[in-house]
Amino acid sequence: MSERAARTLLTLYRYAGAAAFPLMGPYVAWRASKGKEDKGRSKERYGIAGQQRPDGPLIWFHAASVGETIAIVPLVQTILSYGVNIVLTTGTVTSAKVVRERLGDSVIHQYVPLDIKPAVSRFLNHWHPDLAIIAESEIWPMTILELGARNIPQVLVNGRMSDKSFASWTKRASLAEALFENFSHVVAQSEIDGERFRTLGARPVSVSGNLKVDTPPPPVDEKALLVLQRQIGARPTWAAVSTHDGEEKMAAEIHAALRKRHPGLLTIVVPRHPARADELAQEIGAMGLRLVRRSSGEPVAADTDILLGDTIGEMGLYLRLTEIAFVGRSLSSTGGQNPLEPAMLDTAILAGRDVQNFREAYKNLIDAGGAKLVRDRNMLAGAVNYLLANPDARRGMMVAAAATVQNMRGALAATMKALEPFIHPLIVQSRLHRAGKG
Missing domain, CATH: 3.40.50.2000 (Glycogen Phosphorylase B;)
Structure with missing residues (x-):
């Protein structure tokens, strides 16, 4: 696939998503009937915020499901300790429960918007994140392109690229590059994962190890x-x-x-x-x-x-x-x-x-x-x-x-080091914002 064809395909994806937006209601309702969606918060899937945006700098974290959510909890807690606001999105009801249990009200939880332009744009228009941090292997074209169009830095942490995904992306190398070039940094789990992201056009790429190793053991009653x-x-x-x-x-x-x-x-x-x-x-x-x-x-x-x-x-x-x-x-x-x-x-x-x-x-x-x-x-x-x-x-x-x-162990420290250029300015802004309010 040529670069021109890849750009054309992404443009078609954008328009197809916009055209399909009015038809997504039955899909979300079906998922809710299967217990895969929170019926009371389904509007969040369309990018309609369930809460107000807090003042000051804000980071958008996204973790798809339970495993990814648990993996980033220590990272989220570390950043929260510096006084920066976080909105954390997940894609499943079970991962939302994990957020409540492990992070409580320290973050704003929302369900991730559908990867179609009206939903993503509405989400970004409300939250105006200063930085987007995405966990593991969540590659959503419209979300990536919309963040890129708004010049919002986006970093993939605990990055993982399976054999199957790598083979699939390799067949569409120009499409992969058109997406992965939007990442400001990819922090990969292993050298193999890191090399695969580099091959597909991501720059820069560093290796941290697996964030799951730096999480506490699963809790027990x-x-x-x-x-x-x-x-x-x-x-x-x-x-x-x-x-x-x-x-x-x-x-x-x-x-x-x-x-x-x-x-x-x-x-x-x-x-x-x-x-x-x-x-x-x-x-x-x-x-x-x-x-x-x-x-x-x-x-x-x-x-x-x-x-x-x-x-x-x-x-x-x-x-x-x-x-x-x-x-x-x-x-x-x-x-x-x-x-x-x-x-x-x-x-x-x-x-x-x-x-x-x-x-x-x-x-x-x-x-x-x-x-x-x-x-x-x-x-x-x-x-x-x-x-x-x-x-x-x-x-x-x-x-x-x-x-x-x-x-x-050590992935958390390595990930924070990679994130430091993106987070440090937000920490300074947050402190200045709090000082100005005081």
């Missing part, structure tokens, strides 16, 4: 943890977390195969999308296994086979109930899920081979002996069986995983 620990007692446990379609049934099948070898075995299954819980409960129940849903409040009994973690925001609880965790989206799908939270909580980590979304983290964990990759269900069953039967090997992986996370 200590009272709820104590109750469950008493119910489970000394039973052997393992968990399949952040699972996707097919992996939950696989975990249940492994449980059925291993429970005779490990009397009292309890398997904890935590689907990535709790909305699938009804379907999963029916599927697992049909296998003749006794299942308890966390959301029901029903206690884990001595004959409970599966604890289904169908709640939001309790990963810290589930991981503290076991020493072995299979991290999903790595056998039945592609890309994998974040292994760093299990590692922070001293857990021996297992995963399938499709983990390229977190390649750097897995490489470090595997090299240190904190994680092992498995080929298929049978290999996973063998690995779980081995770790249950060999406490020394299990504890060795647990210690290695925790040490790996500790050694990977």
Whole structure:
């Protein structure tokens, strides 16, 4: 694709979005009916602000979903400590809940506007951000172009470029360059990610490491943890977390195969999308296994086979109930899920081979002996069986995983260093603004 063709395509995207704007109502309503939108705040998706803009400098942070939101919380807190206002947008109801729980009223939360010109323009006209900071891999053409047209610096932090995305963008190199040239800086997670952004036209690019490493361990309700620990007692446990379609049934099948070898075995299954819980409960129940849903409040009994973690925001609880965790989206799908939270909580980590979304983290964990990759269900069953039967090997992986996370820290400091030229002027302006009001 030539540069001229790329510019033409982006222009067509702009007009197509504007033409489609009146038709977006049914789409947003459908998402709301599925629990994917907040019905009471759907107007924010059209760029209509739910709050007033505060006086003084303001930074717009955007994080798509839960993982990205958790990753940038320490970065947001650091910048807030300098007295700069922040509006933080997310794209999901669950990530909005994370913002409320971890940041409260210290930021203004809004749902991200749809990537069509009327919505993006309305959002920017109201908030007038002095800087936009986008997390990980959120490449929305209209938003990027509108920020560029207004000369608002935009920085991509914790930048990640998957194999699939890189292959796709490489086929459209001129289009990628027309977008990525608008970034004032890209702070990539790894050298591989950094080189991919450079290849696609981003300048300058620096490497920070993964911001997720510098986050605190996932929180837990200590009272709820104590109750469950008493119910489970000394039973052997393992968990399949952040699972996707097919992996939950696989975990249940492994449980059925291993429970005779490990009397009292309890398997904890935590689907990535709790909305699938009804379907999963029916599927697992049909296998003749006794299942308890966390959301029901029903206690884990001595004959409970599966604890289904169908709640939001309790990963810290589930991981503290076991020493072995299979991290999903790595056998039945592609890309994998974040292994760093299990590692922070001293857990021996297992995963399938499709983990390229977190390649750097897995490489470090595997090299240190904190994680092992498995080929298929049978290999996973063998690995779980081995770790249950060999406490020394299990504890060795647990210690290695925790040490790996500790050694990977430093991304927050590196990211702040890269952001300093953009943030320092806003800190000065904020102080002058407060002094003028005083």
